[in-house]
Amino acid sequence: MTHSLDSLVIRHTHRIPLPKGVTGEGITAARSLDAALTSVGFKLSAELLQRLSGLSEATVVRTAEETLCAVSEMVGDHVRHNAYFIDFPANVPGTEEFWTSCVTKALGDERTRENVLTQLAHGALNLLSLPAYGRYQHTYEEMLAAQDALIASAGDRVTVLHPGGDLEEEVTDLYLALAGSTTPLGEEHLRDLRTLAGQCARGPQPESIPVRENRAVVNEARLAVGAGLLLDTVVDVLRLACALSDGDVTLHQPTRFRALSRPVRRTLLAGLDAVIAANPAKLADVHAYREEFKRLGERLHPHEYPRWPHAADVFAVARREKEARTFDSRVEELLDAYDVLGAVRLLKSAPGKLFRALDLLLRIAAGQEERDAVVAAAVEVAPQVSGRVVLSVREHFQNRERETDAPRIFVNRRGRGWVSPDFRPPVPASDRDRLIAALDAEIRRRLPAPGRLLVDPDVFDVALPLSGRATAGGLGVLPRGSLSAVDGDQLRFFVYWKESENRTDYDLSALLLHTDYSTDSWLSYTSLTAVGGKHSGDVTEAPDGASEFINLSLDRVRSACIVPQVNIFSGENFEEVEESFFGFMLRDGEQKGRPFEPRTVRMKSDLRGAGRVALPLVFRREDDGRWRAKWLHLYLKGISSANRVEENQVSVSKVVRAVVERDYLTVRYLIDLMTAGCSTVDLWDGGPSPDEPVTYIGLERPEGLHPDSRVITPENLRDLIPG
Known part of the structure; x- marks a missing residue:
């Protein structure tokens, strides 16, 4: 989905870019905008209302159009949310009652009676063959007419929008912030950076671009305007080639390289040649991406450019025609020989790798002398390690303090999560505590004085965002591991999806767990009413978009955890559909209103991960009886079709436990x-x-x-x- 530059700024900053030097009487239009924003849970700050009022009416109207489009999409109100049961959450039938009514209607229709009778004679019935099942039986307008108006509540969400500078200033500031980020960006932010880089390639640049994926996106824009490239490894060139082919600059997914123009080929080869000429040891970096470099070589034709022999060496290493021993192989050789001190000496030349190996080194060290050497080396090189890595290692050792049977959670770059038992022996407590204290001191040294x-x-x-991939695009979204309060009587989940080409059926479900993470019950299309909850009904195709809802009365839930999930029953995955997102609303008991009311939306999160089961967050009842949400942003592999809450309850409970019991840095x-x-x-x-x-x-x-x-x-x- 494309966005204007204004909408990018609004979405990222909650500021509205305002033009300079345009004055007038825009007070009426500004007040109209403020009133319209209220219906979707936003408002203008007092300063912004005043600033808009001093602009021309035409300018305010243009600003209003951009703003309303942007905030509607932020909250999920840019699409129509219909519900299968027109009165939802009222008058939702029991599951068997509903299925029986669908069969009865099919038997009463001459066009379908014979097919249904034949299926029943064989002892099985396909619900999807029933005309009344899985397809809206009423229009969106009929659903609206059947619903009472929403009663305003002081608890409704109000997101305040503030005044910004002019569009050029705001775009430049946002570009500098994203490009210079010290942590990797999520998919949405990386896509936005690409848009911004195209606008800002000739303007001010960040002092440094530490994240390699960001650097690739910026290099693509710099190449287009003839600016110098930022390259210091051969992998930087590979990432740039992926960007030029609209591929994956994270290198997690294979890229089909396009035919490149001769000037671009010369630029990439010259970049490779310069990197290796400056440091021949960097040829070893080729091994991690041998196949990718081989395919890139087929597009760059290095044999046509003998003036860049070092570039040719890169592809010779990829084809195994030239040897380049890797740093990791030298480390592994020392570790295989249990030469901890030798490994430490070597790893000190690669501080980031040393930090990632600290747990292993402390576990295999032969005695206190070797462990002292490991800790001393970590303290020595800590100033050379990125803050994100220091914090990640700090969080890791914080969780090594616990002596529990909690499983380990692993999450890849695309949000796919899985767990495994933790068989690692403990790290000696005194060494772990010394290391934690040293890491705290290093982080404290780097933090600026905050003033007041x-x-x-x-x-x-709120958990620290050590990776942008630990969150998702949307409104009110917090990083994985964050905790947030849940205040309201009625908790309502929603999912929306729109298929691209193939019939696609997503199923919204909620798994309810006991304190020991065993299953209590669930709500889904196979269990429409349970534990004070209602399901809005199964929708099995979405050519024009479809929504499903679950409503829960929290005071009637006796379970310890509520785990909403989106299961792909059939069709396109989360990365193939035209659009898909999940969210939740909170309402007071008597508010009523449509199934989807933007003012009550507390969170709307894009669904764009690898897997067939999405787990956005979990709701937990605390000891004081209050509910809090812990953010997951996880996807389970699932199966190719017919994923259901009943079938994945064990895997879901294991993943939920692993995240809930992990201690995140906040x-x-x-x-x-x-x-x-x-x-x-x-x-x-x-x-x-x-x-x-x-x-x-x-x-x-x-x-x-x-x-x-x-x-x-x-x-x-x-x-x-x-x-």
């Missing part, structure tokens, strides 16, 4: 380091903002902050991660 720190308490339990951790011994934290209670500049960290930007304040919200939480 103003914090929304609701942000304390914003609270970084705030504690920032303020250790020198600063205090002011907790924001929703009152007036301070008159002086502050560093504000919270879920949403308050109104009235000093213009020189530094503001950190989930949209730019990655800025907290030190380089």
